[in-house]
Amino acid sequence: xxxxxxxxNILIPAAIGFLIFLAFTGGHALxxxxxxxxxxxxxxxxxxxxxxxxxxxxxxxEFPPGLNPGYGEALGSSVVFSDSIPLLAxxxxxxxxxxxxxxxxxGLWIAACFVLQAVFAWAILSLRTNDTVIKAxxxxxxxxxxxxxxxxxxxxxxxxxxxxxxxLYLYLSPRTKTWHWLLLIGVAAxxxxxxxxxxxxxxxxxxxRMLAPGxxxxxxxxxxxxxxxxxxxxxxxxxxxxxxNSVTAGGFGxxxxxxxxxxxAEDIWSIWTSFGFLGGDYEGFCxxxxxxxxxxxxxxxxxxxxxxxxxxxxxxxxxxxxxxxxIAVCTLFYLFSLSNRISLGGRHELFQYPxxxxxxxxxxxxRASGRFIWPVFYTVIVFLLFRFIKLSPRKWTIPLLCVxxxxxxxxxxxxxKFFRARWTQPYTPTLSAGFWNDVPKQYTRVALVLPLxxxxxxxxxxxxxxxxxxxxxxxxxxxxxxxxxxxxxxxxQDTIAHxxxxxxxxxxxxxxxxxAIAQANFKGDGFIGxxxxxxxxxxxxxxxxxxxxASGLR
Numbered sequence: 001x002x003x004x005x006x007x008x009n010i011l012i013p014a015a016i017g018f019l020i021f022l023a024f025t026g027g028h029a030l031x032x033x034x035x036x037x038x039x040x041x042x043x044x045x046x047x048x049x050x051x052x053x054x055x056x057x058x059x060x061x062e063f064p065p066g067l068n069p070g071y072g073e074a075l076g077s078s079v080v081f082s083d084s085i086p087l088l089a090x091x092x093x094x095x096x097x098x099x100x101x102x103x104x105x106x107g108l109w110i111a112a113c114f115v116l117q118a119v120f121a122w123a124i125l126s127l128r129t130n131d132t133v134i135k136a137x138x139x140x141x142x143x144x145x146x147x148x149x150x151x152x153x154x155x156x157x158x159x160x161x162x163x164x165x166x167x168l169y170l171y172l173s174p175r176t177k178t179w180h181w182l183l184l185i186g187v188a189a190x191x192x193x194x195x196x197x198x199x200x201x202x203x204x205x206x207x208x209r210m211l212a213p214g215x216x217x218x219x220x221x222x223x224x225x226x227x228x229x230x231x232x233x234x235x236x237x238x239x240x241x242x243x244x245n246s247v248t249a250g251g252f253g254x255x256x257x258x259x260x261x262x263x264x265a266e267d268i269w270s271i272w273t274s275f276g277f278l279g280g281d282y283e284g285f286c287x288x289x290x291x292x293x294x295x296x297x298x299x300x301x302x303x304x305x306x307x308x309x310x311x312x313x314x315x316x317x318x319x320x321x322x323x324x325x326x327i328a329v330c331t332l333f334y335l336f337s338l339s340n341r342i343s344l345g346g347r348h349e350l351f352q353y354p355x356x357x358x359x360x361x362x363x364x365x366x367r368a369s370g371r372f373i374w375p376v377f378y379t380v381i382v383f384l385l386f387r388f389i390k391l392s393p394r395k396w397t398i399p400l401l402c403v404x405x406x407x408x409x410x411x412x413x414x415x416x417k418f419f420r421a422r423w424t425q426p427y428t429p430t431l432s433a434g435f436w437n438d439v440p441k442q443y444t445r446v447a448l449v450l451p452l453x454x455x456x457x458x459x460x461x462x463x464x465x466x467x468x469x470x471x472x473x474x475x476x477x478x479x480x481x482x483x484x485x486x487x488x489x490x491x492x493q494d495t496i497a498h499x500x501x502x503x504x505x506x507x508x509x510x511x512x513x514x515x516a517i518a519q520a521n522f523k524g525d526g527f528i529g530x531x532x533x534x535x536x537x538x539x540x541x542x543x544x545x546x547x548x549x550a551s552g553l554r
Contacts, residue, residue, distance in 0.1 A: 009126065010119060013139050017118030020143050021111050024152060026420040029107025033100060037107075039427040039463075044083065045154040046459045047476040049104055051082020052089050053466035056096050056103075065090050066190075066240030070471040071462070074488055075451065076481035078240025080190070083478055085109055085157045086239035087190040101467070106156045116162035118143045124169050128386050137401040138385050141295070144408045146269050146287045147374055152419050157192040164195070164375050167202035168382055171326060176206070178224045182231050189235035193247075196236075197366060198375045201329050203228070208325035244481045248364035253352070255368035256339040257284030262377075263293075264345060268415045278347060284337060284370025286377050291408025292384075298400060299384050302391040330376045336366075337373040430460045435531045438543030440468035443506045448474045449496060449518070450489050454510030461508050461534065499523045501539040509535040 021027070029037050038049045054071035062069075066078045066086045079089045088105045121139035129135060148161040166184055170176045181203050188196040210221045236242070258264070264275045265287045272290065288296075320327070341352040355363060363369070389397060446465045448458060451474025458475045465472045473488060495501060496514060499521040509515040515535045522528050527541035530551045 008132075009122060012132070012136060013118040013122035014115045016136060016140050017115040017143055018111065020118070020140070021114035024149060024416045024419050025107075025110065025423055027111075028423050030111055032103050032105060032108065034107075035102060035104050036425070036427040037423040038104060039459075040425040041154050041422065042456055042459070043154045044476075045106070045156065046456070046463075047082055048084045048106065048154075048156055050459065050462045050466055050475065051077075051079055051084040052092075052104070053463065054472075055079045055082075055084060055089055056093050056099070057466070057469045058093070060094070064240050064243070065238050067243060068240070071466070071475060072451070072477055072480060073445075073471055073473045074481075074484045075474065075477065076244035076484060077477060078243040080193075080239040080241055081244070081478045081480065082476075083155075083157050083192070085191060087187065090190070090238070109156060110152070110159055113148075113159045113162055114143065117145070117148065117165060120162050120165035120169050124165060124172060124382055125385065125389075127169075127172055128389050131398075133398050134389060134401060137398065137405050138389075141291060141385075141401070141405050141408055142378070142381060144289065144291070144405075144412060145377075146265075146289055146412065146415075147285060147377055149412070149415060149419075150269070150282075150285050158194065158371070160188075160191050160195055161374060161378070163188050163191065163199055164202070164378050167199045167375075168378060171202055171206045172382075178220060178227065181206070181224070182227055185228060186231045186235050189232060190239040193241070194366065194368070194371050198333070198372065201333060202326070202375060205325040205329040208328075244479055245483065246481075247479045248361065249367050249479065250364070251280065251367035252363040252369055253339040253341040254280035255283035255370050256281065256341065256343070257286060257334075257337040257370045257373045258343040258345050259338075259350075260345040261286050261370075261373070262288050265411075268418045270411050271414050272411065275345075280368075281343075281370070283368040284373055286370075286373045288377070288381075289408045290411040291404040291406070292381055294407055295381075295384050295388060295404050298404075299388045299391070302388065306391060326379065330379050333372045334376045337369050337371070337376070339363075339369045431464055431532050433532050434544060434548030436464055438548070439464070439506055439538075440470060442540075442542060443470065443538075444504045445471040445473070445506075447492065447502075447505050447507050448472065449492050449507055449509045449514050450474070450511070451485065451492075452477075452480075457510060457534075460532075497521060501526070501537060503539050505539070507537040507539075509537075 028034060035049060038045045051068060051071055055066075055068045058068060058070060064078070066080055066089075068077045068079045068082065071077045071082060079086045085106070088109060092099065092103070092105055118139045121142035122135050124142075125135040125138045142165070145161060148159060151159045163184065170180050170184060184199060185196070185203065188199040207221055207224070210217045241247070258281055261281070261284050265273055266275045266282070266285060268274070269285075269287050270290070340355050341349060343349045366372070388400075392400060446461060448454065448461070453474075456476075462472050462475045493514075496507075496518040499518075501507060501524060507518075509518060518535075518537060519528065522537060525540050527536070527538040527543075527545055529536065529545070
């Protein structure tokens with residue numbers, strides 16, 4: 001392959017991916033100084049940005065490097081548990097000296113995900129065909145992936161489906177080296193634990209083939225296994241995976257795939273039909289799109305028409321045996337994504353079965369089991385494309401792929417309009433009182449009472465604290481230390497019961513019950529009252545009050 005061919009094989013899919021990114025986002029997120037789209041979305045996106053905003057102010061020499069003690073304090077916080085994409089957070093923290101005061105990299109990451117999704121889709125199709133037009137149409141179809149696009153709702157790290165396509169490429173490519181897998185696993189780990197698990201599963205399927213009788217690469221496997229273990233440990237430790245005692249949580253069986261999920265266009269995901277999400281089924285969202293469904297129908301028809309051809313049948317049988325490890329891993333992924341509560345479509349639960357105790361650590365760690373449908377989703381589409389390209393008469397291949405792509409893109413127009421409009425909404429800060437300007441002058445930390453109460457109401461307070469280089473005792477975290485949480489909550493309840501407040505801490509109350517106790521027992525100097533709707537106690541307060549928008553009780 002010439003240098004010009006290599007450049008073309010990157011630039012064409014990169015352009016396709018970037019154009020799709022613009023179609024779904026409008027491109028506003030690319031400005032690293034612009035955070036309105038994050039704050040106006042709310043929910044998880046705010047958690048990710050605030051986690052980074054605290055992390056950027058931590059000391060350079062933290063161990064592990066992903067430690068984020070300012071956000072969550074004693075709860076064992078790290079940048080991986082605010083889902084702030086440690087891969088980028090650690091890099092940008094290292095160059096924070098040249099960054100502006102307000103900076104976000106999430107828009108750059110999202111754009112890169114679209115581009116890399118198309119690039120690896122192109123690379124996969126290059127294993128089957130050299131036709132540029134076929135590869136362009138196929139990679140656009142794989143980039144118009146509803147499960148990936150759904151994560152634009154506010155799961156930035158999980159938009160990284162390109163990691164799954166990269167893993168499939170390494171599995172399918174005859175030129176894959178050990179270092180390729182080590183690099184991919186090393187990148188996936190500081191992006192997101194779920195993507196790491198899926199990439200590792202595909203790597204495992206690839207390496208299972210080395211165990212076949214007569215395989216001469218067993219020595220390579222013996223060297224590779226400890227190397228993978230070392231890479232996994234270094235990258236997960238660096239990102240901060242081990243800052244909590246346990247990463248388990250409830251929800252397995254709720255955040256699942258249903259048997260009809262590939263055909264259910266929930267919410268905004270089709271112009272033809274729409275269903276509502278039920279419970280946690282949104283995590284298993286894997287609507288394929290009308291274009292992919294047409295690809296499925298066409299491939300089935302072509303296969304049936306040629307079923308009597310002995311060479312074709314024999315070749316298909318060889319392929320099934322060759323890819324048996326991947327099929328087996330994808331089957332396990334699919335069964336796990338269904339959970340132990342099998343549902344036809346959300347409303348119609350068919351049956352459930354008990355799980356053995358030894359799988360509980362897995363089900364509680366990866367509680368959103370529905371996400372594990374993603375590698376299955378891409379594996380099926382890739383093999384459909386391979387099969388279609390192989391069986392379709394050449395004069396019909398490109399026209400039919402054009403039809404599939406047009407239907408896929410048209411089907412998703414409602415979603416693209418939704419996200420473009422959503423990401424242009426302005427954000428109006430809710431902390432407008434001058435009171436907040438004086439807070440960092442007197443206090444070094446904020447205590448939420450209690451740390452994880454209040455849902456999204458924590459966000460403006462946490463944003464203020466992170467920008468002012470203060471610390472906060474809670475907020476929103478994907479995982480945390482339950483033992484430490486209990487200790488912190490007990491200490492706070494003792495504090496408000498006795499009115500013994502720390503002079504370096506601003507206390508913000510999230511629940512009426514704790515606020516009522518605090519009012520009844522406050523006996524020190526300082527301010528107690530309401531500011532911009534937040535109930536606060538400011539011990540030994542020396543700043544402005546009524547003149548700064550604060551309504552004090554004392």
